[in-house]
Amino acid sequence: MSDFSQRFLFDDFDVRGEMVALDASYRHVLAKHPYPEPVAQLLGELLAAAALLLGTLKFDGLLVLQARSSGAVPLLMVECSSDGELRGIARYHAAQIGDAGSLRELMPEGVLAITIDPAQGQRYQGIVALDGDNLASCLSAYFATSEQLPTRFWLNADGRRARGLLLQQLPADRQKGAEEREASWQHVVTLADTLNAEELLGLDNETLLYRLYHEEAVRLFDPRALHFRCSCSRDRSARALISLGQEDVEKLLEEQGGSVVIDCQFCNQRYAFDAADVAQLFAGGGVQPASDTRH
Structure with a gap:
């Protein structure tokens, strides 16, 4: 299985995690359009982010991430269904790409709309300002300032592979004290911050978790398949x-x-x-x- 998400849980902390690997589906998306390298990387990160967010939700429907800006990349759009079906697209101005590579350079004044469109029930939309150094920091900041559970993202893509890691603090269960919970949360986040792009892109999930948390009790659950599929007809x-x-x-x-x-x-x-x-x-x-x- 080359494309999947995989959940993990800390036995002693109120923290869960999710890892995403996209190979075939990412390449399938890129094969449809001749994207420059910076655009391909950014689109891969958004695909991985959508798959990670899907793992935090329990619903039947569609998750849509749509980013707009006034810069070289005016549009990024990714859809991920509750069945694990992914598709994505980017619009860009080739003449403006140049040496631009950062999110701020490619998408100035950017905003990201996160839309949850359930098959039944009310539609929900959140807005994320794309004013951070990268997409992962913007998504992490959005969760930090919202009333949702503290959540951190790590995202990388290189035109062939897209990978993502998510950590999320859970409601108090194993740890009741606020200080103890905060210390555990900062501990697992600080270790995840030591990951570099090569490790996130190149290590399998078991090795990555051992590299970060070999001193902790971590349970890794069965992977969930993801794949490219366009919903047009x-x-x-x-x-x-x-x-x-x-x-x-x-x-x-x-x-x-x-x-x-x-x-x-x-x-x-x-x-x-x-x-x-x-x-x-x-x-x-x-x-x-x-x-x-x-x-």
Whole structure:
């Protein structure tokens, strides 16, 4: 299994952790577009962050991370479903990339919207200011200033692999005293801060945990599979056309030479609808091709 998340728990502290490894899914995302190295790295870190955040949630639905800025990278977007399906995309201005590599240089005045869209229940959104040195520090600061459980992130990506580590303090159980809980939390965080990028990207989970916490009692749980999958479909494309209205879609048909083509920006899949398809859609006949000719 090359793409997975894996939970771990400290037996003596009220702290849990999560590790994420993305190989095939990360490369699949990068294969869809020719991203410059700094953009590819940033997109990999956001993919790993989404998978880590998914591990902190218990819901059936979709987690969306969308970052916007006024700089060289105006958009980063990652979606992760409760089934472990990932997809992501970035928009960038090649002429502005240059030697820029840091988050602040690539995404000045940036903000990250974290949206939890459950299949049932109320939608939730949080806003993270991208004013830190890197994405991990921004996410850690967001949790530190919110009323949620203290949470720290470590993220790295190199264009081939994306890795992430999360630590989260749990409600008082094993340790009741506030000072004792704080000391344990600072202890595990301080050790995690000694990790460098090569270790996070290159070590397997068992070795990494031993490297950090060989003096502690740590339980490592079974991994959970993650994989690339785009949620686009002909049906969703058809519903998008229906939402425009028949008159506007027929105008598009005329303007585009008799065929409306919807391109998925995430996976480059194309869905074409000709005049017969459009007539069938608005007659309530469904989304299956109505004609023999496909584009």
